[in-house]
Amino acid sequence: MSANFSSVPILDYSLLSNPATRSEFVRQLQHALINVGFLYLSNPPVAREDIDAVIDYCPRVFDIPQDAKLKVRMANSPHFFGYSLLGAELTKGKTDQREQYDFGTPFENTWQPGEPEYLKLWGPAQWPDEELVPGFKSTFLRYLSQVEKLSFEFTRLIEEAFELPPHTLDKFFPPDGRVQHRAKVVKYPAPADASSNQGVGPHFDGGFLTFLLQASPHRGLQVQNLAGDWIDAPPIPGTFVVNIGKALETVTQGLAKATSHRVLSPEVGSTPRYSVPFFQNISQTIKIGESILSFNPEILKLKDARGEGGATDSVNYAEYGQYSSGQVALLGRVRSHPDVAQRHYPDLFKQFFPDGFPSQGFAY
Numbered sequence: 569m570s571a572n573f574s575s576v577p578i579l580d581y582s583l584l585s586n587p588a589t590r591s592e593f594v595r596q597l598q599h600a601l602i603n604v605g606f607l608y609l610s611n612p613p614v615a616r617e618d619i620d621a622v623i624d625y626c627p628r629v630f631d632i633p634q635d636a637k638l639k640v641r642m643a644n645s646p647h648f649f650g651y652s653l654l655g656a657e658l659t660k661g662k663t664d665q666r667e668q669y670d671f672g673t674p675f676e677n678t679w680q681p682g683e684p685e686y687l688k689l690w691g692p693a694q695w696p697d698e699e700l701v702p703g704f705k706s707t708f709l710r711y712l713s714q715v716e717k718l719s720f721e722f723t724r725l726i727e728e729a730f731e732l733p734p735h736t737l738d739k740f741f742p743p744d745g746r747v748q749h750r751a752k753v754v755k756y757p758a759p760a761d762a763s764s765n766q767g768v769g770p771h772f773d774g775g776f777l778t779f780l781l782q783a784s785p786h787r788g789l790q791v792q793n794l795a796g797d798w799i800d801a802p803p804i805p806g807t808f809v810v811n812i813g814k815a816l817e818t819v820t821q822g823l824a825k826a827t828s829h830r831v832l833s834p835e836v837g838s839t840p841r842y843s844v845p846f847f848q849n850i851s852q853t854i855k856i857g858e859s860i861l862s863f864n865p866e867i868l869k870l871k872d873a874r875g876e877g878g879a880t881d882s883v884n885y886a887e888y889g890q891y892s893s894g895q896v897a898l899l900g901r902v903r904s905h906p907d908v909a910q911r912h913y914p915d916l917f918k919q920f921f922p923d924g925f926p927s928q929g930f931a932y
């Protein structure tokens with residue numbers, strides 16, 4: 569019989585500050601990683617005023633004039649950072665109803681001709697005009713540096729939950745600390761009519777860990793359980809939603825579960841929903857397929873007790889077996905944003921789109 573879930577568990581980060589309750593947190597984390605693949609984290613170590621400020625900026629970065637948004641459009645950026653128009657992406661053949669900015673933690677690109685092309689992927693983000701959204705860039709970077717720190721603390725906690733020696737996961741990050749994480753600010757408007765409510769279609773995240781801030785009170789995020797049912801993950805103020813990406817699932821032999829999720833658009837006539845996902849990246853040079861971790865057999869048995877199921881066929885992450893993680897990330901970006909690829913990665917563009925520009929982009 570397989571374990572299953574009917575809600576997303578809430579873990580209280582403050583349990584970690586007391587030795588008497590710390591092991592309870594780790595026990596709950598083990599359960600959430602293996603059986604759900606999603607959790608809410610309450611009382612996270614990110615300044616409340618920075619979270620509130622980011623929430624407050626969400627509508628404002630989309631309310632600036634359209635030409636100011638297009639000035640920082642993603643097609644300008646070999647790093648796939650910047651603004652994407654509503655309806656620019658598809659998931660599994662259907663248009664996603666969302667508008668978004670892709671940003672990143674600070675990174676200076678040092679790619680030289682002759683080096684692998686995927687090393688071009690990390691670099692500076694594009695920021696909307698400071699005069700139109702004063703303070704946004706500095707606030708958002710302050711927020712990202714705190715979430716980045718939390719994401720590394722979480723890798724330590726995962727080692728503990730899976731009884732791995734401390735620092736086992738360090739090998740997935742560059743020894744010089746030069747890693748760039750991505751984050752988006754996303755707006756899901758209400759559709760004009762009820763014919764499509766796909767905010768974003770069912771998908772898995774690709775990297776290690778995702779930390780999602782639901783930045784408005786709208787429901788819409790849903791998580792798929794082992795029976796294939798869609799379970800609501802409504803916003804809970806003061807929490808992050810944390811979930812596992814395909815790279816972490818792969819290296820943990822599936823112990824940490826990457827769970828399919830989707831977002832339904834707000835009801836017709838509603839105000840827009842906003843969210844801010846942070847995607848923890850790993851070293852670009854590591855080959856995931858050659859970096860599978862070993863576990864104590866007792867821990868692995870917990871995966872068998874969970875069972876399988878509920879998977880949505882979305883992206884083919886089989887590429888992790890073949891290429892370095894940076895190459896997998898680049899191929900994913902090329903498929904999602906052919907306009908950027910055509911301009912900055914013309915050879916890959918020709919390989920993926922031999923018949924020329926597709927009528928729409930593809931997400932995931």
Ligand SMILES: O=C(O)CCC(=O)C(=O)O
Pocket residue numbers: 754768773780782789829830831842843844845
């Ligand atoms: O907007 C959300 O709540 C989730 C977005 C998401 O799953 C993604 O961008 O990968």
Ligand SMILES: [Fe+2]
Pocket residue numbers: 771772773829
């Ligand atoms: Fe996602």
